[in-house]
Amino acid sequence: MAKGKNKSLEDRGGRPSKGSNGHSSRQNHRHMELKRNGNIETKFPVKLAMWDFDHCDPKKCSGKKLERLGMIKSLRVGEKFQGIVVSPNGTDVVCPDDKEIVEKHGASVVECSWARLDEVPFNKIGGRHERLLPYLVAANQVNYGRPWKLNCVEALAACFAIVGRVDWASELLSHFSWGPVFLELNKDLLEIYQKCTNSTSVKEAEASWLEKLELEIQERKAQSKDEDIWLTGNVNRQMNQLYISDDEKEGEEEDELSDKSKSIHYDSLGNVINLNSEDDGSNHEQLENVKYDLLGNII
Template sequence: MGKGKNKAHEPKNGRPQRGANGHSSRQNHRRMEMKYENSDKVKFPVKLAMWDFDHCDPKRCSGKKLERLGLIKSLRVGQKFQGIVVSPNGKGVVCPDDLEVVEQHGASVVECSWARLEEVPFNKIGGKHERLLPYLVAANQVNYGRPWRLNCVEALAACFAIVGRMDWASELLSHFSWGMGFLELNKELLEIYQQCTDADSVKRAEEEWLQKLEKETQERKSQAKEEDIWMMGNINRRGGGWQSDESESGGSSGESESEGDKQCVEYDSLGNAICIDSINSRKSLSEESEDEENDLEENKEPVSYDSLGNLI
């Protein structure tokens, strides 16, 4: 048997070592090499950068995934960026007028947690073109449907989309399974921002959109309140709860209408509507039947029986 470097090393149990994915350690090593070789070939048309403060879960952090793909570069605290800096510390909003800066110098973001903004030294990062993002809704798995809570890749894609580079936005988001949903979710709003020019016009468009949302919310609340069945009360006690047969059949005579107007309604112990005329009619019928029985009793001839009980 060979010794030294040529010796085949096998585990004691005679089985090759396998990773969590079921492949051998050598196969996994080759897969990792191929992954990073392919990632080095991925190039983005403009420079992308971020200040990463390690606030997020590395498995869910979109910025770290872009870094693994070789699409974005991490900056140190103290470094400045020449392009657009999408930051909560920005004064104006991203607008189509920023296209030239984006195409020449790229864009950057601050990769941090929304709950820990006070820990970020904004005075030591950023650049000349710090920008806020206007109203947009997140589509990522952590903050889906929440306004303004965009993650790193969504912020960059929103910046590119607003300045008119939808191709760059789509290219970035294509690396995430939920990514294209961000553009679809904000399609109408992004088209409105793209039609603006400067930051002031984007801000006006944002305010109009928020007013529209507020109006729709109030309308839904008022409509839900009007249609609430618990606000309707007992429908048996509402006016017109009982109609005569003539009115239902479409009778047009004046007598039937006048009679229908005179009819009154009462309610039993369960709240059911009862017509007084029907009660009176039943009473009159019972009285007539009683009178007929009395007349029959008065007109009856006397009857006698013999000792055996036979009728005579």
């Protein structure tokens, strides 16, 4: 075998080879995956984009799945986006007034881990219309039920739903088994946000909702003080007292039984002879007249 024949072009410093169709191996792999899964590239009504920093597991990353479906475009660091940019770096929140921007230029997100936000160069990404999302609860499998912790597709769907394009939100989420749950979980809150106009009114609605949640939490805590056993002191000590009292009761019952057993008499066959204080002794006289054979049978 010739020297270096097993080495790939990448190992030898060359460029990756292209297939017979002229596409790179990465592109061919993507198309083969779509074909194998029975999916076809889906065009979305507006532009979708993301800055992907590869913080997430590719198999669980919602952004990468949208990319495989051909619905979203990856942007390089340094590129800007003209539409709404859902980003932790925003100052205003998404509001119904953003509908025109969304319908004309689309929406984008930052695909990164919540635990590694400090690694994201926010000054090199984004655009003119950077937005935060108001209070919403995640439905994805990683952060289900946790507020604020939305993944890529949930963030985009939330943006569309708030500006009144619930149809676009539903279309995006339909590609995920848990997707429709997101809209159900946040139905009441999304309807409240949709009735607002600008960023200020959305923030006011959010504050009112959070205040309502806080009151409900306080009410539940107040009720649980009377009902929840774990909030009534040292449970172990209480249980020990219960056990001690039960043992004492059992001891008293045993004493009563022992006292009673002292007054119980048995015949030669082991049968109990009922001798009460009021007994006149007639039972004794009857038993004395009873005779038995060798097997213990009464004659």
